[in-house]
Amino acid sequence: MSTSFDSFQKRRLQSSYVSVVVSIALVLFMIGMLGLVLLKSTNVANHFKEKVVMTLFLKDDVSKKQLEGLQASIKKEEYTKHIIYITKNEAAKAYKKDLGEDFLQFLGDNPLKNGIDVYLNADFVTPEKMSEIEKAYQKNNLIAEVNYDKPLVNLLTKNIKRMSFWLLVLSGFFGLVAIILINSSIRLAIYSKRFNIKTMQMVGATKRFIRKPFIWQSIKLGILGAFISLIGLFIIIYYIDKYVPTLALLKDYLSLTYIAGGVLLSAFVITWISTFFATQRFLNLQTNDLYY
Incomplete structure (x- = not known):
């Protein structure tokens, strides 16, 4: 009976990890695509400016x-x-x-x-x-x-400012959505271990000692999700470059480096912060509150 329960718990934990990785990968893919749009829109705007x-x-x-x-x-x-x-x-x-x-x-x-x-x-x-x-x-x-051409310069500057404003608004919105989704996935994963957290705390483990394995586990899942999202991004970039070669996406090594670095950094920062506050919440709960 105990073996069957342990097997069930293990499958549920693995399922939780998979859902966290998938959620992180999808969100980071969205962030990467938005980053690509931002970088290339700047390049396109600069291209037109330098024609003046x-x-x-x-x-x-x-x-x-x-x-x-x-x-x-x-x-x-x-x-x-x-x-x-x-x-x-x-x-x-x-x-x-x-x-x-x-x-x-x-x-x-x-x-x-x-x-x-x-x-x-x-x-x-x-x-x-x-x-x-x-x-x-x-x-x-x-x-x-x-x-x-003064009217052209005025019009170009006005339109670029307007485009930049809405892209920043869109970036802020998707950034907030990304943090909320990843945070929710990690909190659900940690929720299943809330009794383990409280047990460790009751036997004298410090908060830092308890948080450390959870944070490292989440960072690993985040980095795995980041690599999955990067694979998806580079597949999309490959086909965009194939059908729209004028954008020269695959030759823009600087932009590709920024995107890859931004995705990996986002995965590290968001998972670290989310796990820290999620474990902190359960560490501060009373034992009776764990059941709600």
Whole structure:
């Protein structure tokens, strides 16, 4: 009879462990997917920001030496990603292609100016920072005019802020759901051992001594759940990369490292905290309260 009961208890304990691992894996999979969306949305936003160009139109009397010095100074600036020098003849050819006719035949002389297209790093593509850069270049004696698409910069900044806000709200919500679900699974697993906890406490074991094996057991289950979730994540990432190769997910080693590290760290932190407070609750209960 005792052997049959022990076997039943063992099966119930194993079932509890399986449910905890599955719950943790599903929740961490959700967190990993959300992390992937956050990281790639930032990359996409930066990609569009770095397509914004600020054109510096040069005065006609700028010498070759002055031009080279100006280009060198622009490249040294922290906001510069790269620059392209466009002569007025190259600009005329581009206009001719866009218009579909040679406007120089009507005008005679080329009214365009030599220019430098400055592509900025994403962090500097905001209305405020680009306005500061524009004012600085307007004071330069070699530059006749500074031009960039201000409405586009304003719209881009506004939409990115809005997207970032809702992604943060969504992240906070799913993070809270993840903590609640994992916490509930671990508490249910520990609930089945509440009498063992109280028995150990009654024979003189300290709270720290009692908590330690439970915490380590939960961390092991959490790490196992994390690896299962990572397997699922990388399968999804593989197929996304296969059908949408422009995202280059498998080549983005930094993002993949962040996701894997974030999932493992989340598993460790959430299981440790959940187990600590779950065991603490049963340690503080009176013996009669264990039956409710």
